[in-house]
Ligand SMILES: CSCC[C@@H](NC(=O)CCC(=O)O)C(=O)O
């Protein structure tokens with residue numbers, strides 16, 4: 077099947093509150109959205125890039141150019157038998173995986189809608205609902221942190237992730253653990269530490285954490301393998317795992333005990349499923365990370381998280397955690413058991429709110 081036309085949109089959708097990591101701050105969703113048209117149907121995908129190259133090398137500007145100049149023209153030339161064909165079509169494209177994933181997600185959605193098949197069933201999902209948690213940014217004080225976490229726990233979240241950095245790590249984590257002794261708790265450093273901090277990080281072992289996410293460099297696996305034996309708590313890799321090959325290296329080197337799979341980080345759902353399968357074969361649990369996506373990217377994450385080895389709660393919070401109003405007419409809501417329900421309609425199940433999307437679109441182009 078040939079894609080007949082492609083619509084790209086850059087959006088600006090403000091968050092209900094700024095989101096601060098160990099190294100930068102996000103105020104709004106700056107994703108590039110992809111809409112594919114074929115045989116009277118359409119599929120939507122989200123490249124969840126930020127405004128700066130702080131999480132990975134991509135930005136909304138790089139993804140916009142890459143999609144408009146290279147990826148969209150390329151995929152219009154390809155005969156697709158199914159969504160897995162997109163990964164193969166982009167095999168010679170280096171990096172730029174979030175941009176690539178925008179088209180790849182849209183192809184999965186498009187084929188699902190054409191076939192009348194849900195994304196979860198196309199991927200091999202086995203769950204009707206997926207365990208989720210909430211990621212909490214760096215706060216101005218421990219009192220503020222207790223208030224923010226208290227509100228999320230009251231809202232029903234049963235797993236909390238804290239962003240940490242030097243000077244905001246041991247004490248905030250201790251405060252949350254002491255206030256909620258049984259809460260499922262984990263931390264994410266976004267690559268701010270070095271091997272020299274091993275003894276400092278080992279203090280986190282006292283707090284019965286599920287995992288310590290990406291303590292070392294964003295493109296490192298080797299030093300994480302040297303750090304893991306110095307910690308009792310499992311290391312979880314996020315930024316370091318950009319492909320199935322990286323996952324194999326990490327698993328063979330014992331660099332992590334858990335993997336955070338973000339389909340956008342690895343170029344799409346095809347690679348994400350491969351990593352899921354490799355980790356499952358190695359007896360390593362995975363969970364679905366988040367990039368502050370709109371309901372379009374969120375639907376892809378929820379479908380992926382329905383696969384059997386996603387055994388830890390994901391960073392796939394309800395839409396209202398991020399946006400006052402989402403760009404879909406069916407935003408995800410948190411179930412009382414800290415889960416999101418997996419859409420069962422054709423494709424991703426996301427229904428785009430075109431009127432509001434128009435309102436938050438800062439740039440649009442049609443290709444083909
Ligand atoms: C801009 S922060 C995005 C990357 C970060 N994501 C989260 O912390 C989860 C954000 C979300 O709830 O989508 C991570 O490193 O895991």
Ligand SMILES: [Mg+2]
Nearest residue numbers: 264289290314
């Ligand atoms: Mg992370």
